[in-house]
Amino acid sequence: MSTTPWTPANIIGGERRTPSGEVLDLVSPVTGEVYGHMGVSTAEDVDAAFAAASAAFPGWRGTTPAKRQLALFRLADALEEHAEEFADLESQDTGKPRATLVADEIDQSVDQLRFFAGAARDLDGRAAAEYAEGFTSYVRREPIGVVAQVTPWNYPLNMAIWKIAPAIAAGNTVVLKPSETTPQTTVRLAEIAAGILPPGVLNVVLGDRATGAALVDHPTPQLVAITGSVRAGMQVAESAARQLKRVHLELGGKAPALVFADAELDAAVPGIVEAAFFNAGQDCTAATRVLVHASRHDELVDRLVAHAAAHARTGTPDDPDAFFGPLNNGDQLARVEGFIKRLPPHARVATGGSRQGDTGFFFPATIVTGVRQDDEIVQQEVFGPVLTVQAFETEAEALALANGVPYALAASVWTTDHARALRFSRDLDFGCVWINAHIPFVSDMPHGGFKHSGYGKDLSVYGFEDYTRLKHVMASLA
Structure with a gap:
């Protein structure tokens, strides 16, 4: 360079x-x-x-x-x-x-x-x-x-x-x-x-x-x-x-990825990790909230953590193994650190969570569990490599959690039930909805959201x- x-x-x-x-x-x-x-x-x-x-x-x-x-x-x-x-x-x-x-x-x-x-x-x-x-x-x-x-x-x-x-x-x-x-x-x-x-x-x-x-x-x-x-x-x-x-x-965005009990986790895990941490999460369509059926919660968290450790490393521009680079500036690093420092007692950092090194503005892939819908980290855009995980029991609860934020740019649905996928693509209040994918886009299709x-x-x-x-x-x- x-x-x-x-x-x-x-x-x-x-x-x-x-x-x-x-x-x-x-x-x-x-x-x-x-x-x-x-x-x-x-x-x-x-x-x-x-x-x-x-x-x-x-x-x-x-x-x-x-x-x-x-x-x-x-x-x-x-x-x-x-x-x-x-x-x-x-x-x-x-x-x-x-x-x-x-x-x-x-x-x-x-x-x-x-x-x-x-x-x-x-x-x-x-x-x-x-x-x-x-x-x-x-x-x-x-x-x-x-x-x-x-x-x-x-x-x-x-x-x-x-x-x-x-x-x-x-x-x-x-x-x-x-x-x-x-x-x-x-x-x-x-x-x-x-x-x-x-x-x-x-x-x-x-x-x-x-x-x-x-x-x-x-x-x-x-x-x-x-x-x-x-x-x-x-x-x-x-x-x-x-x-x-x-x-x-x-x-801004606060995109949910809804993972249902029948989802193919072999596809969902790498897809969500890439969508969450690409460009250090500095993407308004990034997957920032995983909403997963309670029966698959623990398994999904374990697999997300393992896949992030193996495939979502941060590093310098010349590092061939780096998936993403640093945050853009010192103010943005401080912003991301602030969200983690202010986490409520019921939240748990499953991986990451603190600045990497003392040179530049590097922050590792971070996954936070145990969060609640009214938590700051769920409601506000972090714009960094931070992914939260929440569990749901019913389709109605999943939809309410997904739509229950001020942002409405992008969302994804992970399921093998075709009818469910179509229902959620209709009912999710977001400008773009992916089915069994998250973050690809093409010049031919519109990009833009609703609400905030x-x-x-x-x-x-x-x-x-x-x-x-x-x-x-x-x-x-x-």
């Missing part, structure tokens, strides 16, 4: 511009040491980015879908060509295992760009017809305009693609702020895009929470889209409401349509 210092900069109007605010340290989650620096964008930087996006919008809106598609295909090809470079940058920012990053994330980002390139030429609309005597009506699906976007640190490149690709495919222009701890792949993507897209179509501004607030509060964007915490989503929704902006929120997990969809044609608006045109035949 390259260790050459590289200072990311804003990309505004297709050009690198140094942010005009204070300079922040980029801290390695592997070592806890500074490996680079990043400037913070001020209100003036944000103004410049939105001015560039506004100037570019009329021309990009007028570009044919075929030309937008071609541009996204070229960007996908360029990302694929630079896959190893992007994996190096992503691993440096996040500490993720380097050996699997291309297959796990870079290739997915390439596929998502290509999906939305295809979607650019496949907008649906109601047929033109005479719905009133003497008039022909038809519907135009148009780009919204300038879009503001904020992405998180858990999947920096993937989350940027989820936001950028549908917005640009639909004919919008973008101002995006990546997380202040993981800026490199987003900036590099924008640098490459500057040679493919017209100036101002894609703009990236670096900064902290104040910079993100400046994006959201700015009068220019007509849509604000973020992936982040519930707290951040509420603040964005409140701010956007004052200017009647549209909002697209992909927020937000609203709006990423990926799929539904995610594409979120970046469009509808206009009715009615023409007199007289």
Whole structure:
């Protein structure tokens, strides 16, 4: 992995511009040491980015879908060509295992760009017809305009693609702020895009929470889209409401995995362990709560602990046996440690539970049993490699426990009873339900939740349509 210092900069109007605010340290989650620096964008930087996006919008809106598609295909090809470079940058920012990053994330980002390139030429609309005597009506699906976007640190490149690709495919222009701890792949993507897209179509501004607030509060964007915490989503929704902006929120999760007495544990155990601890559990769809029939509780706990010990080790990016890397930053490590320290007396840590080593932000795979439904660790998102286990006796109890949290993003059902699987896929109050699996997703299907997990969809044609608006045109035949 390259260790050459590289200072990311804003990309505004297709050009690198140094942010005009204070300079922040980029801290390695592997070592806890500074490996680079990043400037913070001020209100003036944000103004410049939105001015560039506004100037570019009329021309990009007028570009044919075929030309937008071609541009996204070229960007996908360029990302694929630079896959190893992007994996190096992503691993440096996040500490993720380097050996699997291309297959796990870079290739997915390439596929998502290509999906939305295809979607650019496949907008649906109601047929033109005479719905009133003497008039022909038809519907135009148009780009919204300038879009503001904020992405998180858990999947920096993937989350940027989820936001950028549908917005640009639909004919919008973008101002995006990546997380202040993981800026490199987003900036590099924008640098490459500057040679493919017209100036101002894609703009990236670096900064902290104040910079993100400046994006959201700015009068220019007509849509604000973020992936982040519930707290951040509420603040964005409140701010956007004052200017009647549209909002697209992909927020937290607290996904249950329901394991019934008839479940095939040979499939359920490795599936749940992978879904719980992949990316150090820093995934809003991660399996965080196992709900298991009481008759299989002890057996399942023993097997989960054994499988996690054998297959879910944390380690450095160059460790070939590491399944996941460190937590992203010191604040996140403290947050995860806090949940364990505050466990009530009736809870038991079956494995893990304390920081690993004194260098970097490593936390091992942790399984907690004996928890109750109103416990903090059951109700609140930990966003770390922590899995809780609860027992149930009846289907009704299992459903109540699963739905009894504020989040509603993802869930899974593990059973060999087909009718039960269908009932629970209907009754679970989550935006995605897997049956005998947990965590795989595809570009073609929508991703998004209900309740405190937000609203709006990423990926799929539904995610594409979120970046469009509808206009009715009615023409007199007289």
